[in-house]
Amino acid sequence: MQPKYLTLVIAAALAATSVGANASGYRFGSQSLSGQGTADANGAEAADASTIFYNPAGLSRLDGTQITAGATVVVPHSTYNDTGSTHFTGAPTNGTPAKDYAPNSVTAPSLYISKKINDQWAAGLGLYVPYGTKLDYGNTWSGRYALTNVKLESITLNPSVSFKLNEHHAFGFGIDAEFMKAELGQAVDVPGSIAALSSGAGAAQGALLIRQITALGGNPALLRSAQDAHGSNDAKDWGWGFNLGYLYTLDENTRFGLAYRSSISHQLRGSTVWDFSQVTTDPVVNQVLAAASHKVNSAALVTLRTPETVSANVFHQFDSKWAGMADVTFTRNNRMGNLDIQFPGTGEGAEVIRQQWKNTVRVSLGGNYKYNQDLTLRAGIAHDESPVQGPELTHPALPDSDRMQYSVGANWKLSPRSSIDFAYSYLDFKDAKLNYTNQCNPLSTTCTGNGETTRGVYQTHLSLVGLSYNYKF
Numbered sequence: 001m002q003p004k005y006l007t008l009v010i011a012a013a014l015a016a017t018s019v020g021a022n023a024s025g026y027r028f029g030s031q032s033l034s035g036q037g038t039a040d041a042n043g044a045e046a047a048d049a050s051t052i053f054y055n056p057a058g059l060s061r062l063d064g065t066q067i068t069a070g071a072t073v074v075v076p077h078s079t080y081n082d083t084g085s086t087h088f089t090g091a092p093t094n095g096t097p098a099k100d101y102a103p104n105s106v107t108a109p110s111l112y113i114s115k116k117i118n119d120q121w122a123a124g125l126g127l128y129v130p131y132g133t134k135l136d137y138g139n140t141w142s143g144r145y146a147l148t149n150v151k152l153e154s155i156t157l158n159p160s161v162s163f164k165l166n167e168h169h170a171f172g173f174g175i176d177a178e179f180m181k182a183e184l185g186q187a188v189d190v191p192g193s194i195a196a197l198s199s200g201a202g203a204a205q206g207a208l209l210i211r212q213i214t215a216l217g218g219n220p221a222l223l224r225s226a227q228d229a230h231g232s233n234d235a236k237d238w239g240w241g242f243n244l245g246y247l248y249t250l251d252e253n254t255r256f257g258l259a260y261r262s263s264i265s266h267q268l269r270g271s272t273v274w275d276f277s278q279v280t281t282d283p284v285v286n287q288v289l290a291a292a293s294h295k296v297n298s299a300a301l302v303t304l305r306t307p308e309t310v311s312a313n314v315f316h317q318f319d320s321k322w323a324g325m326a327d328v329t330f331t332r333n334n335r336m337g338n339l340d341i342q343f344p345g346t347g348e349g350a351e352v353i354r355q356q357w358k359n360t361v362r363v364s365l366g367g368n369y370k371y372n373q374d375l376t377l378r379a380g381i382a383h384d385e386s387p388v389q390g391p392e393l394t395h396p397a398l399p400d401s402d403r404m405q406y407s408v409g410a411n412w413k414l415s416p417r418s419s420i421d422f423a424y425s426y427l428d429f430k431d432a433k434l435n436y437t438n439q440c441n442p443l444s445t446t447c448t449g450n451g452e453t454t455r456g457v458y459q460t461h462l463s464l465v466g467l468s469y470n471y472k473f
Contacts, residue, residue, distance in 0.1 A: 030072040031110055031128040033421035033468035037409015038366025039380030041325045043313030044247065044257035045368075047411075048421075048470055049112035052126035052160045055259040055313070056172025057245035059114050059122040059162035063472070068112045070421065070468025076102040078399070078460040082142040087192035088441040088451025095142030098456075103134050110468070119164070126158035130178060137396065139230060144187035145452035146436065147396045148230070151183045158243070172245035178264050178306075181236040184397070188229035189450045190279050190289060193442045202443065209292060218284030226279050226289070235270030235300050253317040263308045263335060272300045272343060294445060298346045307332045323368040333357040333387035341448070349447040351440060355395075357387035364405070378409035378423070391435035399458040401432040417472045425464040432458040 030036045032050030045051075046058025049068045080098040087093055114124035136149040160174035197206030210220040241264035249255045274297060276290035277283075313327040336357040340350045366380030382405040388394050409423035434456050441451030 030074075030108065030423075030425070030464055030466060031126075031130075032068070032112075033070045033072070033409065033423045033466045034068075034378070034411065036072065036423035036425055036464065036466055037378035037380065037407055037411075037421065038325060038368070039364040039382035039405050039407040039425070041313070041327045041364040041366030041380050041382070042315070043259060043311055043325075043327045044255050044315035045323075045325055046247070049114035049124055050110070050126070052112050052114065052124045052158055052174065053128060054311070055245035055247060055257045056124070056160040056174045056243060057162050057170040057247035057257065057259075059116075059124050059160065059172060060164040060170035060247065062114045062122060063116055065116070065473040066112075066114045066470065067473075068421075068468055068470045069110070070466055071107055071109045072423075072464055072466035074106045074108070075104070075463040075465070076106075076460070077462070078102045078458060080399075080456050080458050082456045084455045085142040086453045086455075087145070087189055087195070088438075088453075089192050089196050091192065091195065093142045093145065093452070095144055096138070096140045098137050098141045098143070101135050101137045101141075103136075106132065106134055108132060121164075122162045124160045124162075126156070126160065126174075128156055128158070130154050130156045131180070133397075135397070139185075139187060139228070143396050143434075143452075143454040143456065144228065145189050145192075145450035146186070146438070146454045148185040148187055149183075150185075150397050152180070153182075154178065154180045160243075162245070168249050170247040170249070172243075172247070174243045174245075176241040176243060176261070176264065178239045178241065178266075179236070180239070180266060180268065181234070182268065182270075183232070183234045185230060185232045186450075188231055188274065188276075188293065188295070189442050189452065190226050190229050190276075190293075192450075193293075194223050194226055196441075196443060205443075209288060212288050213285055216284045216288065218288065219282050220285070222280040222282050222285050226285075229274060229276040229279050229290070229293070229295075231272065231274050231295070233270060233272050233300050235268040235302065237266045237268045239264040239266040239306075241306075255315050257311070257313045257315075259309075259311040259313075261309045263332075264306045266302075266304050266306070268300075268302045268304070270300045271297070273297050293442065294348055295448075296346050296348070298348070299344045301342045301344050305335050307335050321370045325366050325368075327362075327364045329362045331360045331362070331387070334359050336387070343448070349440075349445065351448040354393060354439070356389060356393055358389050360385035360387050366407075374413040376411045378407075378411070380407045381405065382407075386432075388432075391433040393436065394432060394434045395436050396434065396454060399432045399434065399460065401430040401458075401460075403427050403429040411470075419470045421466075421468045421470065423464070423466045425462075427462040427464070429458075429460040429462075432460070434458070 051058030
């Protein structure tokens with residue numbers, strides 16, 4: 001399948017949801033249970049080793065050796081109502097309704113380890129899921145010419161160090177080793193192509209197909225009942241980046257943080273496979289149609305850069321029980337403009353994906369309440385912008401929209417050395433409208449695409465439930 005959709009999927013920068021995340025784009029937004037409980041407003045808190053992700057300078061505040069291991073389960077609920085998807089010819093696609101395309105749940109793990117080396121230096125290692133999604137619409141839904149299924153898995157290794165200059169200033173640095181793997185599928189509009197070649201300007205080419213089928217002993221009458229072909233793609237890559245942090249401690253109750261995470265360049269390489277075997281019951285007809293499509297099994301290549309992020313945050317301890325915090329994160333999504341998808345070693349034209357993402361801002365507020373010596377309660381609220389600019393640039397691989405996040409959480413001390421964190425978040429998305437048209441049709445020899453228009457409305461909300469275990473040596 002055309003790796004174009006790989007870009008959408010991995011776009012990553014994707015700024016940052018879909019069915020496995022709570023930050024906009026494809027970025028998985030829950031890398032820490034203590035963070036999730038405050039809607040990720042805790043960048044300047046540095047409560048545990050997960051500060052490696054939010055602000056590595058926070059390692060300077062942690063004593064001894066600490067381990068935080070957890071997992072977040074995402075439970076999505078999403079419905080899609082088609083409002084008139086069409087073939088490139090303008091005829092309705094007449095597909096089946098999209099049902100159960102989102103999984104019952106998706107689980108993402110995280111692991112952080114920190115070590116205080118001396119009064120100035122500390123080090124740590126983070127392992128977490130930066131991006132993720134999984135959607136399976138089936139091969140017969142109304143938007144099948146845009147996408148039938150997509151799965152994105154990723155993981156980041158993030159070794160980090162911090163340096164405490166004095167009681168006020170601490171700095172952090174980390175290296176990001178990011179792995180991505182994607183699988184996706186798409187129908188090929190054979191029925192629409194045959195309809196376009198049955199009359200008018202395409203009649204001569206249609207007549208040639210019939211002669212070729214007849215000469216090879218096939219049955220051209222089966223063209224009238226031809227079904228879709230299908231394409232599938234998989235690709236993977238390692239990419240490298242870095243993150244920086246700065247923590248300013250005003251006094252024992254107040255601190256401010258700044259954090260930067262760089263973009264990461266990826267060259268996702270894999271394979272593309274086209275399947276015309278089920279178009280008709282006649283192998284000869286299928287063979288001729290496959291040759292006429294100019295689609296051949298080949299390598300796949302997508303080059304992209306994830307966007308960088310900049311965060312500013314604050315933490316203040318009001319008294320022995322109450323603490324408040326806030327975070328503002330800017331994501332430079334406009335790196336994800338139109339993308340050229342290449343099919344190395346073939347004569348198949350590249351596909352241009354109109355994406356043109358916009359930069360986004362996420363704002364979150366949170367608080368802690370120390371109920372007693374063993375139990376601390378958390379809560380937070382956040383507003384997150386979608387990088388998608390409008391219905392004409394919204395694709396079924398990323399039915400994203402602005403959303404609100406409401407979170408609660410708790411930390412319960414099991415002993416002086418161990419504790420558990422719990423967090424629950426509810427994400428309420430605005431309706432996402434689609435009116436996306438692929439500007440290349442399957443009869444073109446200079447580019448790749450079905451030329452489809454996918455029109456519909458998504459209604460989505462997510463629940464995230466997480467649990468982590470913390471231990472201090």
